[in-house]
Amino acid sequence: MMKSKGNWQMCGELGQGGFGEVLHWRNLTTGREIATKHIKDLNSLSADQQIKLSERWNKEYDWALQFQDFPYIVAGVNLDKEDPTFMNYLNEGHIVKLPVIVLEYCNGGDVRKRLRSPENANGLVEFEVRQILGALRHALYFLHSKCGICHRDLKPDNIVIKRGDDGKKVYKLTDFGLARIAPEKTMVQSVVGTRHYFAPEVVESGRYNSAVDYWSLGIIAYELVTGELPFIPHQTPKNILINLINKPKECIAITEDPENNSRFVNQFQLPQEHHLSRPWAEAFTKWLRTPLNTNYKERGQLATDEVQSVPVVFAELDKLLQMKVLTIFVINCCKRLEYEVSSEMTRGDLNDLIVRDTGIDKNELLYVLPTSHPHKKITAATKPLDLYVEEWSDTSREARKRTKCKNPPVMLYILQARKECDYNVPELNLSVLARKFLGNRIKSREKWLIKRVALDMLYMLTKEQATHEMFLAGVNEHALSLEDEMIDIPCSDTINKELLTTSFAYDQLKRLRTEAQAKSPTFQLNDSHEWEELSQNYEAIVKHANSIMCHISSGLRSAKDMVKRTNQLVKDFEEKDIFNASRFYQNYLCNGAVILPAELNKTGVKVAETRSLLYNKGEAKLSKAIDELHFYYVRSRDTIPVLLTKFKDIKNAIFGLHLKMLTPIPVAPPPMHHLSEAMSILTMSTDYPGSDPFDSLGTNSVIDEAERMNSILVREMEIDHY
Numbered sequence: 001m002m003k004s005k006g007n008w009q010m011c012g013e014l015g016q017g018g019f020g021e022v023l024h025w026r027n028l029t030t031g032r033e034i035a036t037k038h039i040k041d042l043n044s045l046s047a048d049q050q051i052k053l054s055e056r057w058n059k060e061y062d063w064a065l066q067f068q069d070f071p072y073i074v075a076g077v078n079l080d081k082e083d084p085t086f087m088n089y090l091n092e093g094h095i096v097k098l099p100v101i102v103l104e105y106c107n108g109g110d111v112r113k114r115l116r117s118p119e120n121a122n123g124l125v126e127f128e129v130r131q132i133l134g135a136l137r138h139a140l141y142f143l144h145s146k147c148g149i150c151h152r153d154l155k156p157d158n159i160v161i162k163r164g165d166d167g168k169k170v171y172k173l174t175d176f177g178l179a180r181i182a183p184e185k186t187m188v189q190s191v192v193g194t195r196h197y198f199a200p201e202v203v204e205s206g207r208y209n210s211a212v213d214y215w216s217l218g219i220i221a222y223e224l225v226t227g228e229l230p231f232i233p234h235q236t237p238k239n240i241l242i243n244l245i246n247k248p249k250e251c252i253a254i255t256e257d258p259e260n261n262s263r264f265v266n267q268f269q270l271p272q273e274h275h276l277s278r279p280w281a282e283a284f285t286k287w288l289r290t291p292l293n294t295n296y297k298e299r300g301q302l303a304t305d306e307v308q309s310v311p312v313v314f315a316e317l318d319k320l321l322q323m324k325v326l327t328i329f330v331i332n333c334c335k336r337l338e339y340e341v342s343s344e345m346t347r348g349d350l351n352d353l354i355v356r357d358t359g360i361d362k363n364e365l366l367y368v369l370p371t372s373h374p375h376k377k378i379t380a381a382t383k384p385l386d387l388y389v390e391e392w393s394d395t396s397r398e399a400r401k402r403t404k405c406k407n408p409p410v411m412l413y414i415l416q417a418r419k420e421c422d423y424n425v426p427e428l429n430l431s432v433l434a435r436k437f438l439g440n441r442i443k444s445r446e447k448w449l450i451k452r453v454a455l456d457m458l459y460m461l462t463k464e465q466a467t468h469e470m471f472l473a474g475v476n477e478h479a480l481s482l483e484d485e486m487i488d489i490p491c492s493d494t495i496n497k498e499l500l501t502t503s504f505a506y507d508q509l510k511r512l513r514t515e516a517q518a519k520s521p522t523f524q525l526n527d528s529h530e531w532e533e534l535s536q537n538y539e540a541i542v543k544h545a546n547s548i549m550c551h552i553s554s555g556l557r558s559a560k561d562m563v564k565r566t567n568q569l570v571k572d573f574e575e576k577d578i579f580n581a582s583r584f585y586q587n588y589l590c591n592g593a594v595i596l597p598a599e600l601n602k603t604g605v606k607v608a609e610t611r612s613l614l615y616n617k618g619e620a621k622l623s624k625a626i627d628e629l630h631f632y633y634v635r636s637r638d639t640i641p642v643l644l645t646k647f648k649d650i651k652n653a654i655f656g657l658h659l660k661m662l663t664p665i666p667v668a669p670p671p672m673h674h675l676s677e678a679m680s681i682l683t684m685s686t687d688y689p690g691s692d693p694f695d696s697l698g699t700n701s702v703i704d705e706a707e708r709m710n711s712i713l714v715r716e717m718e719i720d721h722y
Contacts, residue, residue: 033105072139074174108161127394135171154216211300218291277338366417370408413474419631431456454588461581476566483559
C-alpha cells in the first residue's frame with residue numbers, strides 16, 4: 001500500500017543494496033518527482049563500519065547538493081525551505097540520525113536494466129554505447145578535475161537514465177557512497193568497489209589513485225558492447241587476478257578455452273557478436289587497450305598535445321565519439337556496409353570502397369536514398385558526408401518505436417543497375433564456439449558455456465531478422481524512388497506538347513497543299529519526294545512518341561503497384577519474428593532450458609530453410625521485377641532526348657516545305673493565279689482548325705501567316721534546345 005505525506009505520495013521502490021534503499025515519490029499538486037535514499041539496516045555492521053558508513057553518507061549528501069548544474073551527474077534536491085514538513089517526515093522516520101538524501105528522479109531506470117533486455121543480450125547498439133561513454137567521460141572528468149573526487153564504484157547499476165518529453169535519454173552517474181577525495185599521489189587505501197569492476201592494483205597492492213575509475217570505465221565499455229564482462233567473470237578471484245597481472249598490454253579480454261578449462265586465452269579483438277559498425281569497432285578496440293592497461297601509471301597518463309591536462313583515455317575517447325559512420329545496405333548481396341566519412345571524402349572514394357566490398361561494377365552502382373532522408377536528392381555535388389544522418393544511428397528497437405516517423409535501418413541503399421541483377425545471400429554467420437558445439441567438440445556443460453552458445457545462436461537469429469528487414473526496406477525504397485522519379489520527370493507532358501505543336505504544323509501544311517491542288521488542278525508541286533519522306537518520318541515519330549508515352553504510363557502504374565505491395569510487406573514484417581528469436585530467447589536464456597547440439601542444429605536448419613524461402617522464392621522475385629521495371633523506364637527515358645531532336649528536325653522540314661511553296665515558281669500566269677486563289681482562302685492558327693478553317697485572305701496574308709508559323713516553330717525549337 002502506498003504511503004503519503006502532505007502532497008507527496010510514494011510510488012514505489014527504485015532499488016536497494018546491502019544497507020540502503022531508494023524510494024520514488026511524486027508531488028500530487030505539482031507533478032514533480034524525486035528519489036529519496038535511506039539507510040535501512042545497520043545491525044549487521046560493526047561499530048567501526050557504522051562510523052565509516054556515516055562518514056561516507058554525509059559526504060554523499062554534501063556532494064549531491066553540489067551537483068546542481070552538471071547534466072551527467074544526478075543532482076541533489078534541497079526541499080528544506082520548499083517543503084520542510086515533508087523533509088521532517090523523512091528524517092524523523094530514518095533509522096539513523098543521518099539526513100535522508102533527496103535526488104532528482106531519473107525515470108528511465110539504469111543501464112544494468114538496459115543490458116538485461118532481450119534485444120541487448122549481446123550488447124547495446126553503437127549509438128547508445130556512444131551516448132553512455134560520452135556521459136561517463138564528462139562526469140568523470142568533472143569529478144576528477146573540478147571536484148577532486150574519485151568515484152571508486154563505477155558500474156552499469158550506477159548509471160541511471162533520465163528520459164525527456166521528446167523521448168531522448170540523458171545518462172547520469174549516481175551513488176557516491178564509496179567516493180572519496182582523490183589523492184594527488186598513489187596511497188594505500190581500503191579495497192572498495194564492486195568485484196569485476198575495480199582495478200587490479202586495488203587488490204594487488206592496495207595503492208591506487210583516480211586511474212581506478214579509468215579501469216572501471218573500460219570494463220563498463222566492454223560490457224556495453226558485448227553484454228558480458230571481459231575477464232573470465234565465472235572464475236575465482238584468484239584466477240582472475242593472476243591472469244590480469246600477466247596479461248599483455250594489448251589484451252582486452254581473457255576467455256577460458258571451451259575445450260580445455262585449465263587453459264585461458266588472451267583476446268586482442270572483440271568477439272564478432274556485437275552491434276558496432278566495422279570502423280567504429282576497430283577504433284573502439286584500439287582505445288579499449290588504454291583503460292584496460294594493468295599499469296595504472298600508463299592508464300592515467302596525460303595527453304601531451306592538449307591545452308588542458310586531459311588524460312589520454314579521455315582525449316582518445318573524444319576522437320572516437322566524433323567519428324561519423326555512414327551505414328549502407330547493398331540489396332543484391334544482402335550486405336550491410338559501414339564506412340567512416342569526412343568532409344574530404346569524395347563520391348569516387350565511396351564508390352571505390354563499395355566496389356571493393358561487393359564486386360559490383362562501378363558503372364552499375366545505383367544509389368537510393370530513404371524517402372525521409374534530409375538530403376532529398378543525390379546530385380553530382382553530393383558528398384558521402386551529406387548522406388550521413390546522426391539520429392539514424394540509433395537503431396535500437398526502443399528508439400524506432402518511439403519516433404513518429406520510423407527511422408530507416410540504414411542511411412543509404414545500393415542496387416545494381418541492370419535488367420537482370422545478380423542476387424547473392426551470404427552464408428550463415430555462426431560463431432566458432434557454436435560450430436564446435438554442433439560438432440560435439442565441447443564436452444563441458446558448465447552453465448556459463450551453455451549460455452554463451454545460446455547467446456551466439458541468438459545473435460545469429462537477430463542478425464538474420466535485421467538483414468531481412470533491411471532487404472525489405474531497401475526493396476520498398478527502390479519502388480518508392482522509382483515511382484517518384486517517374487512522377488517528377490514530366491516526360492509525358494513534354495512529349496504531348498511536341499506532339500500537339502508538330503501535328504498542328506503538319507496538318508496545316510497538308511491542308512495548304514490539298515487546297516492548292518484543289519484550286520488549280522494543273523498546278524504541280526515540285527516537292528513530292530520531300531513530302532513523301534516528311535510524311536513517313538512524321539508517322540514514325542508519332543508512333544514512337546505514343547509508344548514511349550504508353551511505356552511510361554504503364555511503368556508508372558506498375559511502380560504504384562510495386563509500392564503498394566512492398567509497403568504491405570514491410571508492414572507485415574514489423575509484426576513478425578520470422579526466425580523465432582524471441583522464442584529462442586525465452587526457452588534458452590530465460591526459462592533455463594539447456595540447449596543440446598541436436599537442438600542447435602535443428603534451429604540452424606530451420607533458419608536456412610526460412611532464408612531459402614525468403615531470398616529465392618519470395619521477396620527477391622519482387623525485387624527483380626522492380627529492377628527490370630527500372631531498367632525499362634531508364635531505357636525509355638533515355639530515348640526522350642533523341643525523340644525531341646527528331647521533333648525538332650521534322651519541324652524544320654515542315655518549315656522548309658512551307659517556304660518552298662511560297663517561293664515564286666516560273667509557271668504560266670493562269671496556274672499561278674489559281675494557286676494564289678487557293679492560298680488566299682487558307683488560314684493558319686495556333687488553335688485547332690474549326691469547321692471552316694479557310695478564310696478569304698490574299699497572298700500577302702498567307703505569307704504573313706506562314707512567317708508567323710515559322711516564328712512559332714523556331715520558338716518551339718529554341719525551347720527544345722534549351
